Amino acid sequence: MKILVCISNVPDTTTKVKFTDGDTKLDTAGIQWVINPWDELSLTRALEIKDDASSGVKSVTVAHVGPVTAEPTIRKALAIGADSAIRVNAEPSDAYFVAAQLAEVVKQEQFDIIMCGIESSDYNGSMVGSMLAEMLNIPSISAVSNLKVENEKPIVTREIDGGKEVVSTSTPFVAIVQKGIAKEPRIAAMRGIMMARSKPIKLYEPVAVDALTSYKKFELPEARPACKFVDAENAKDLIALLQSETKLI
Amino acid sequence: MSVLVYTENWDGKFKKVSFELISYASKVAEMLNTDVAALSIGNVANDELQKLGGYGASKILSVENDNAKVFDAQNYTGIIAQVAEKIGAKVIIIANNNTGKAVAPRLSVKLKAALGASVSKLPLSVSPFTIYKRSFSGSAFSDVELKTDIKIITLAQNSFELIETANNATIEKVDINVDAPKTEVIDVQKQTGKLLLTDAEIVVSGGRGMKSPDNWGPLVELAEVLGGATACSRPVSDEGWRSHEEHTGQTGKIIAPNLYIAVGISGATQHIAGVSGSKYIVAINNDKSAPIFEVAQYGIVGDAQKILPQLVEAAKQVKGK
Numbered sequence: 001m002k003i004l005v006c007i008s009n010v011p012d013t014t015t016k017v018k019f020t021d022g023d024t025k026l027d028t029a030g031i032q033w034v035i036n037p038w039d040e041l042s043l044t045r046a047l048e049i050k051d052d053a054s055s056g057v058k059s060v061t062v063a064h065v066g067p068v069t070a071e072p073t074i075r076k077a078l079a080i081g082a083d084s085a086i087r088v089n090a091e092p093s094d095a096y097f098v099a100a101q102l103a104e105v106v107k108q109e110q111f112d113i114i115m116c117g118i119e120s121s122d123y124n125g126s127m128v129g130s131m132l133a134e135m136l137n138i139p140s141i142s143a144v145s146n147l148k149v150e151n152e153k154p155i156v157t158r159e160i161d162g163g164k165e166v167v168s169t170s171t172p173f174v175a176i177v178q179k180g181i182a183k184e185p186r187i188a189a190m191r192g193i194m195m196a197r198s199k200p201i202k203l204y205e206p207v208a209v210d211a212l213t214s215y216k217k218f219e220l221p222e223a224r225p226a227c228k229f230v231d232a233e234n235a236k237d238l239i240a241l242l243q244s245e246t247k248l249i
Numbered sequence: 250m251s252v253l254v255y256t257e258n259w260d261g262k263f264k265k266v267s268f269e270l271i272s273y274a275s276k277v278a279e280m281l282n283t284d285v286a287a288l289s290i291g292n293v294a295n296d297e298l299q300k301l302g303g304y305g306a307s308k309i310l311s312v313e314n315d316n317a318k319v320f321d322a323q324n325y326t327g328i329i330a331q332v333a334e335k336i337g338a339k340v341i342i343i344a345n346n347n348t349g350k351a352v353a354p355r356l357s358v359k360l361k362a363a364l365g366a367s368v369s370k371l372p373l374s375v376s377p378f379t380i381y382k383r384s385f386s387g388s389a390f391s392d393v394e395l396k397t398d399i400k401i402i403t404l405a406q407n408s409f410e411l412i413e414t415a416n417n418a419t420i421e422k423v424d425i426n427v428d429a430p431k432t433e434v435i436d437v438q439k440q441t442g443k444l445l446l447t448d449a450e451i452v453v454s455g456g457r458g459m460k461s462p463d464n465w466g467p468l469v470e471l472a473e474v475l476g477g478a479t480a481c482s483r484p485v486s487d488e489g490w491r492s493h494e495e496h497t498g499q500t501g502k503i504i505a506p507n508l509y510i511a512v513g514i515s516g517a518t519q520h521i522a523g524v525s526g527s528k529y530i531v532a533i534n535n536d537k538s539a540p541i542f543e544v545a546q547y548g549i550v551g552d553a554q555k556i557l558p559q560l561v562e563a564a565k566q567v568k569g570k
């Protein structure tokens with residue numbers, strides 16, 4: 001059984017974003033790029049599953065759609081422990097385009113479990129995983145907080161309003177993961193970093209697909225009005241103030 | 250041509266979010282000079298279906314099918330797509346909740362329709378069709394053009410006011426083919442009757458500044474008196490002080506209540522990413538330079554343990570409890 005973990009390359013979560021070209025493009029100057037936090041957790045869980053021989057999972061591959069500048073992120077995934085990597089050599093123009101590239105990869109390589117994050121922290125699409133599943137006409141399970149594989153049979157826990165559900169599914173399928181999938185991301189050890197250097201990154205050229213959307217302009221959120229302070233000694237006044245000014249209490 | 254809204258039900262009932270979607274759809278339909286059809290999947294009684302008419306749906310389509318009793322993303326996508334094709338929908342509107350996130354991107358592929366996700370305002374224009382959405386985890390917004398003939402929008406919860414209208418809606422039962430789902434639910438653990446954090450209009454939330462899991466009494470009481478829900482920062486749920494269900498932020502729940510009261514929370518960007526959609530933020534923190542005060546409209550600098558009991562008392566008086 002083979003697992004594919006789709007990884008996106010995003011600005012570090014503490015980045016103060018700025019835009020250029022008349023607010024039409026992200027200003028990438030000085031940005032620290034990282035593996036999307038969800039994808040790091042997916043990879044961690046995929047490796048935990050592979051480490052357990054009874055799962056029947058034999059390999060974990062990562063795939064990324066992006067230009068060569070994303071290779072450090074891919075190498076990091078290899079250093080954490082992925083067996084191999086695939087890069088589709090294209091500038092990701094929108095989620096539909098990315099999903100179409102990944103669909104081609106899955107068709108060629110035949111993975112059984114495909115893991116995607118619930119959203120990338122940059123464009124916040126929450127789209128790629130489900131789009132990929134529809135393109136492949138296979139099931140997708142969203143908001144996955146736990147994934148187990150016993151003798152090649154996946155058992156998935158998904159979050160629903162006010163609780164959780166345990167779901168079984170046929171393979172191949174796409175798991176769209178969120179909080180809970182792994183506790184802490186696995187860290188690359190020195191040995192892993194050394195080994196990653198010799199692991200293969202297979203290159204795919206993109207298939208021709210038109211994006212369905214285009215980003216026209218970015219804006220920073222409106223500044224909120226300055227904070228009104230209530231004296232700690234008269235904390236009670238806060239309730240009266242909220243009542244009169246917000247009318248919510 | 251019309252605007253199609255998928256209105257999810259919870260055990261046969263609609264929620265405020267369903268009516269928000271219809272209200273929003275009515276405004277979009279006005280911009281396009283068309284009407285609104287609402288689609289319900291599952292068993293919902295006619296008097297409940299009729300409620301959707303009160304916010305501007307002129308037609309209510311109801312699909313009841315044994316193969317659609319439990320949610321399966323692939324199946325639900327198929328149902329919505331068939332109905333959309335049947336009525337010639339040009340815009341499809343879905344909630345940006347768990348269900349919407351699971352279905353809308355699949356539908357986008359199936360109908361080759363551009364998707365604008367996590368939208369918080371009416372379209373900026375309908376030709377070209379341009380929406381306004383959250384990006385970079387709430388630290389920016391963007392104008393995005395949806396370039397296809399059919400468009401899909403997922404609407405962020407609590408971002409649009411309810412608009413009541415005269416109710417002249419007709420209900421139509423739609424019979425369509427649904428295959429057996431390829432996924433099977435084998436166990437459900439669900440709390441019923443509890444106010445969901447994502448639905449709450451007032452949220453009282455605690456961070457590491459609460460100091461210990463034993464100090465939560467007055468915070469929970471404040472939420473109760475105000476009719477709200479409780480939340481927490483990530484370290485608090487990681488430490489097991491509070492349940493994971495309450496973790497808000499980039500890696501937890503993203504919420505947009507009307508009032509968010511942050512107690513002993515520093516206001517890290519990853520935390521703010523989950524609450525920046527709140528209408529009002531109130532901060533209680535003993536460090537007046539804490540970043541949370543940069544996003545709060547109301548604040549108290551002081552010790553949470555001393556302040557919370559005073560707030561509880563004042564809230565009780567106001568609420569007559």
Ligand SMILES: Cc1cc2nc3c(=O)[nH]c(=O)nc-3n(C[C@H](O)[C@H](O)[C@H](O)COP(=O)(O)OP(=O)(O)OC[C@H]3O[C@@H](n4cnc5c(N)ncnc54)[C@H](O)[C@@H]3O)c2cc1C
Pocket residue numbers: 013037455456457458459481482483484485496497498499500501512513514515516517518519520523533534535536539551552553554
């Ligand atoms: C990839 C990534 C994702 C993350 N995702 C999230 C997320 O989703 N949600 C999240 O919350 N965090 C997230 N974090 C963590 C985040 O960076 C912060 O570490 C976290 O939000 C801090 O939690 P806190 O405010 O409760 O604690 P602290 O930062 O320790 O702040 C405690 C605050 O309490 C105040 N305080 C102390 N004593 C008192 C008192 N007696 N009375 C009043 N105030 C007091 C202090 O002044 C301080 O401001 C993430 C981090 C990373 C790297």
Ligand SMILES: Nc1ncnc2c1ncn2[C@@H]1O[C@H](COP(=O)(O)O)[C@@H](O)[C@H]1O
Pocket residue numbers: 005006007008009036038039063064065066092095098115116117118119120121123124125126127128129
């Ligand atoms: N360029 C990309 N290459 C590979 N996987 C991606 C890419 N962009 C997004 N993904 C995957 O899709 C998930 C959700 O991203 P998004 O739909 O952009 O919010 C991510 O967590 C990744 O698993």
